[in-house]
Amino acid sequence: MPKTLSRQMLAFAAVGVVNTAVYSCLYLVLLTRLPYLAAHVLAFLASMVGSFFLNARFTYRTRPTWRKFLLFPLTNAMNFLVTTAGVYVIVDVLHAGNRFAPLAASAAAIPVTFVVSRWVMLPKSIA
Template sequence: MPTETPRPMRRQILTFAVVGVINTATYYGFYLLFLIALPYLGAHVLAFLLSMTGSFFLNARFTYRTRPTWRKFLLFPLTNAANFLITTAGVYVIVGVLHHGSRFAPLGASMAAIPVTFVVSRWIMVPKAGTA
């Protein structure tokens, strides 16, 4: 008999996805803006850092409904460490190895990192959820 995802978890996954879409749009807007003056990897890193800060506050407020604290803010980059490594390697492979354009490379590279980011994000933002 298949187990059903509890309602709060489903809400978190859905909200995480919506925040992810907003975060991706923010990241991509910054990326295109910075791409005017920076090489693609520099634009990627700067856009990533700015969008990660916004993601922290949106996830704290809407996804996990928890108060943002300095501790969580300082730990939050861990939620994006795997995402950063996967997307950075993906951007490099798509642009540097496969010689595709740099404009859409980050969008394709980010897809594989989403599940990992959710699991680690939930563990940081709702510590008791990891022990349940």
């Protein structure tokens, strides 16, 4: 595996840890005032903006542009669908509780998010 790709994967993982912590804290705070799906959506959107800037700076070492910023939500579209469906299944189908459901549901979307985010942030590279 090329050195740059390995570094990007490690940086992506580190940004993901920070982003997950931000998301989780926001989700738990919002959960005190909102239904779980509303808390999930708002926390997800806020953490996605932070993720864009952290990934631009630390993962891909590229200048953030409006074009990339506007395309970046596409990188999380699959992540959003998978995590939202997972949260719903965990909470409403399995009745397993809503506090930590998003953490469990998000694991499956990580590899897809990396590939698509690399394609958006570094459009001339092959993800």
